[in-house]
Amino acid sequence: MSGDNEETQTAGETSADQREVPDKVVNPEKSEEAKLKSKYPNLGNKPGGSDLLRKRLQKGQKYFDSGDYNMAKAKIKNKQLPTAAPEKTEITGDHIPTLQDLPQRKPSLVASKLAG
Amino acid sequence: MAGAGGGTSDVQWCFSQVKGAIDDDVAEADIISTVEFNHSGELLATGDKGGRVVIFQQEPESKNQPQCRGEYNVYSTFQSHEPEFDYLKSLEIEEKINKIRWLPQNAAQFLLSTNDKTIKLWKISERDKRPEGYNLKEEDGRYRDLNTVTTLRVPIFRPMDLMVEASPRRVFANAHTYHINSISVNSDCETYLSADDLRINLWNLEITDRSFNIVDIKPANMEELTEVITAAEFHPNQCNTFVYSSSKGTIRLCDMRASALCDKHAKQFEEPEDPNNRSFFSEIISSISDVKFSHSGRYMMTRDYLSVKIWDLNMESRPVETYQVHEYLRSKLCSLYENDCIFDKFECCWNGNDSVVMTGSYNNFFRMFDRVYRQDVTLEASRENSKPRSVLKPRKVSTGGKRKKDEISVDSLDFNKKILHTAWHPLDNIIAVATTNNLYIFQEKLN
Numbered sequence: 001m002s003g004d005n006e007e008t009q010t011a012g013e014t015s016a017d018q019r020e021v022p023d024k025v026v027n028p029e030k031s032e033e034a035k036l037k038s039k040y041p042n043l044g045n046k047p048g049g050s051d052l053l054r055k056r057l058q059k060g061q062k063y064f065d066s067g068d069y070n071m072a073k074a075k076i077k078n079k080q081l082p083t084a085a086p087e088k089t090e091i092t093g094d095h096i097p098t099l100q101d102l103p104q105r106k107p108s109l110v111a112s113k114l115a116g
Numbered sequence: 117m118a119g120a121g122g123g124t125s126d127v128q129w130c131f132s133q134v135k136g137a138i139d140d141d142v143a144e145a146d147i148i149s150t151v152e153f154n155h156s157g158e159l160l161a162t163g164d165k166g167g168r169v170v171i172f173q174q175e176p177e178s179k180n181q182p183q184c185r186g187e188y189n190v191y192s193t194f195q196s197h198e199p200e201f202d203y204l205k206s207l208e209i210e211e212k213i214n215k216i217r218w219l220p221q222n223a224a225q226f227l228l229s230t231n232d233k234t235i236k237l238w239k240i241s242e243r244d245k246r247p248e249g250y251n252l253k254e255e256d257g258r259y260r261d262l263n264t265v266t267t268l269r270v271p272i273f274r275p276m277d278l279m280v281e282a283s284p285r286r287v288f289a290n291a292h293t294y295h296i297n298s299i300s301v302n303s304d305c306e307t308y309l310s311a312d313d314l315r316i317n318l319w320n321l322e323i324t325d326r327s328f329n330i331v332d333i334k335p336a337n338m339e340e341l342t343e344v345i346t347a348a349e350f351h352p353n354q355c356n357t358f359v360y361s362s363s364k365g366t367i368r369l370c371d372m373r374a375s376a377l378c379d380k381h382a383k384q385f386e387e388p389e390d391p392n393n394r395s396f397f398s399e400i401i402s403s404i405s406d407v408k409f410s411h412s413g414r415y416m417m418t419r420d421y422l423s424v425k426i427w428d429l430n431m432e433s434r435p436v437e438t439y440q441v442h443e444y445l446r447s448k449l450c451s452l453y454e455n456d457c458i459f460d461k462f463e464c465c466w467n468g469n470d471s472v473v474m475t476g477s478y479n480n481f482f483r484m485f486d487r488v489y490r491q492d493v494t495l496e497a498s499r500e501n502s503k504p505r506s507v508l509k510p511r512k513v514s515t516g517g518k519r520k521k522d523e524i525s526v527d528s529l530d531f532n533k534k535i536l537h538t539a540w541h542p543l544d545n546i547i548a549v550a551t552t553n554n555l556y557i558f559q560e561k562l563n
Contacts, residue, residue, distance in 0.1 A: 028447035029395040035450040036396060043396075052400075053341050053363065057294055057313055060208045060232070112168040113137040113146050114555055115193040 127545060128561040129508045131501055133187060135172070136554035138499065148550040150537055154218040154225065157541040160188055160548055161227060162555055163213025167197040169229055169282075171240065185546060185559055192240055194282040197231040209233050215299050217308070219321075226285070228308060232295040235310055237286035237321065243279045247271040291317050291327045298348045304355040311348035311360060318372075330378045331360060331370065346461075347407045354413065361418060365402030369429065385416075385432045387425070397449045397458070405461035410470040411542075417473055419464040422446060424475050424485065439485040439492065442477050444515045444526045457531050467540045476535025479524065480551050481511055497535065497549045497556040507561055 037043055137146070145166025152161050160172040173191035200209040210232055219226040225240040249271040254260055294312035301308045309330070310317050316331035331348075335341055343364040351357035356372045368381035389398065401421035409416045415436075418425050422443060425435035441462075445452060452458040457478075464475040476482045477494070485492045494511045501508055514523040537550040545560030 027393060027395070029393070029397055029449060032447060032449040033396040036453060039450075039454075053313075053344055054338065056344065057341075059295065060210065061206060110145075110166075112162075112164055112166065112170050112193055113553070114135045114148075114162055114164075114170040115190045116137070 129495060129545075129547075129558045130505050130561045131503065131508065131556070132185075132505075132546070132559045133557040134499070134502050134554055135170075135188075135557075142553045146553040148537060148553060148555060149212050149214060150216050151539045151548050151550050151555065152216045152218060152227075153539050153541055153548070154227075155220055155542060157543050157546070159191065159218070159225060160539070160557075161216045161218070162550065163196065163216050163229060165210070165212040167195055167199070167211030167213060167231065169194055169196045169213060169216065169227075169238070171282075185544060185562075188557055192280040192282050194238070196229045196236060196238065197234065200233075214296060217299050217301050219301055220305055228299050228301065230296050230299050230310065233289070233292055235288040235296070235299060235319075236284050237288070238282050239285045240280060240282050243281060244275060244277075245273040246276045248274045286321065286324050288319055288324050288327070291319075297346060300348060300350045300358070302350045302355050303353050307355075309348060309350060309358060311345050313344040316345065316348055316358075316360060316378075328376070330372065330376070332377065332379060346404050349407055349409055349416075352409050352411060352413045359407055359409070359416060361404035361407040363403040364399060365404055365420060367404065367407060367416070367418060367427070383429070383432050385427050385435075387434045397453065400453070400458055401449070406463040408464060408466060410466050411468065412470055415470065417464055417466065419462050419475055421458060421460075421462075424464055424473055426473070426487070437487060439473070439483075441475055441483055442481075442513070444513055448526065452531070455531065457534075460534055460536065462534075462536050463538065465538055465540045467545070468543050472540075474538050474540060474547065476538055476549070478531050478534055479529040480533040480535055481513075482535045482538055482549055495558075497551050497554075497558075502556075505561075508558065 136148075143166075145164060145168075147165040148162055149165055150161075150163040153159070154161070158174050160174075162170050162172075164170075170193045171191045172188035174188050175186035177186050196213055197211040199211045201207070202209060212231055213229050214232065215228075215230050217228045219228070219237075224242075227238050227240070229236055229238060249269055251265060251267065251269040252260060288310070292310065292312040292315070294314050296310055296312045298311040299308060306322075307318055307320055310319065310327075311331075314332065314334040315329055317327040318330045319327045331345070333343070333345065343362045343366075346361050346363055348358060348360035351359075357369065358372070359367050359369045361367045365386065367385040369383040369385070370378035371382045372378060374380070374382060389402075404418045404420050406419040407416060414429060416427050416429065418427065418435075419441075422445060423441055424439045426437040426439075428436045449458060462476050464473060466473055471488045472484055472486050474482060474484045480497045481494050482497065483492060483494050494513070495508045496511050512520070512523045513529070514520060514525050519525050533551060535549055535551060539548045541547065547558050549556045549558065
């Protein structure tokens with residue numbers, strides 16, 4: 001019925017139609033890569049490498065230092081404490097999390113809606 | 117032509133049930149994170165991001181409606197995991213249920229459920245009788261003064277309304293530094309494995325205070341980290357064999373008889389890549405998000421971002437079959453990288469006799485590939501197609517310039533509507549498909 005099934009050796013094949021079109025469309029992946037590099041010129045050349053993987057391994061990491069927090073509280077007696085900016089680009093050392101930033105998560109006491 | 121796919125060329129799928137709320141505003145806790153039938157197919161378990169498990173039970177077929185197989189209704193629901201904060205490591209531990217695996221059936225039902233760090237064994241048992249007739253207590257429950265008790269009365273078990281209880285029988289904790297992505301029960305029914313990004317551990321179901329490390333791919337220097345473990349599974353009938361897949365697109369098969377630490381694989385399955393075709397995205401889209409043995413144990417299936425591959429365990433050099441799930445996304449990789457969709461982890465599953473495989477896609481589409489009849493079909497799980505027993509119409513995504521009527525263009529696809537988790541009944545043509553927060557059950561149309 002459909003031409004989607006293949007028994008092929010390479011995973012990167014494009015459909016028959018696209019092979020006849022000029023070079024720049026032959027490999028859509030490469031043109032997508034060019035698009036990405038033009039948007040983010042500082043993108044490293046090791047895409048699947050350490051950085052990406054280490055970010056994955058560090059999921060869930062939240063830094064909280066009670067010493068920093070208490071010192072900040074003491075220094076800024078009358079002012080408001082710095083609140084966390086919910087950005088992914090924050091530098092750990094420069095940013096003092098507050099108690100509000102830590103997850104105050106209670107377990108779900110509400111039943112799942114699938115069981116409703 | 118229309119409607120083909122799944123089992124034989126004549127199978128048509130129809131809507132049976134949908135579970136979950138209709139509202140568009142989805143609470144994070146309600147996001148379904150795993151779906152699994154038990155070994156008989158009578159029970160269907162789901163896990164969600166809120167750490168809850170809901171189990172549905174198939175009603176026995178009624179004589180009134182022989183065309184319909186039994187409906188699935190709620191059997192039990194419980195809170196399996198709760199959010200934790202590891203103060204020592206400053207690590208937030210999500211309660212999201214990553215995987216549920218059922219144990220082979222006994223008198224009671226047992227399942228393993230896991231979040232990122234802890235695996236739990238739950239016993240689901242029924243109680244339909246209760247002892248009555250004690251003469252030792254007053255009405256309000258206080259014990260009577262024994263001097264007033266002059267007769268011996270033995271309590272009798274009397275029927276009561278069915279009560280289904282879930283109780284945690286084992287907690288397997290503190291064995292994983294990294295995030296658990298898989299659990300798999302061994303065919304010996306005594307052991308199971310749990311896999312995180314860098315290590316795989318072997319447990320005995322009875323013993324919670326120790327586990328054996330059987331795979332460790334952590335490099336001495338973390339700067340040299342090049343790949344992580346993405347999924348692992350035991351062979352369905354060879355209790356010494358398991359496989360694990362990686363973020364680089366390789367699958368390694370290990371034999372536990374060879375050595376205690378299975379760092380050296382017995383077989384490595386990898387498809388050679390044309391170096392001219394290599395791009396920035398190649399490695400990311402080759403990352404395997406799921407690996408599943410066929411029921412026969414002869415084949416295994418892997419899912420990477422754009423395709424499903426079937427491997428013969430006797431041939432490591434390349435897959436025997438490759439099915440394109442949504443090849444039209446290859447020219448959208450730039451934006452899929454920017455919105456993180458390129459990292460979505462789709463699962464895949466076999467039907468009961470290994471003739472058809474199924475996997476999800478975007479826009480609430482899911483795909484079935486019939487290996488015997490060489491046909492495939494795209495179906496959609498949506499509330500619009502949810503009239504009881506209405507037949508699902510095949511969907512088509514238009515890739516060229518000309519869009520036919522009823523086709524949807526690639527740019528109109530909703531990438532927030534992803535079907536990551538699907539399950540196929542082990543014996544019948546009944547499938548469970550999870551959208552973000554709803555569970556759809558479809559059945560083969562019976563005449």
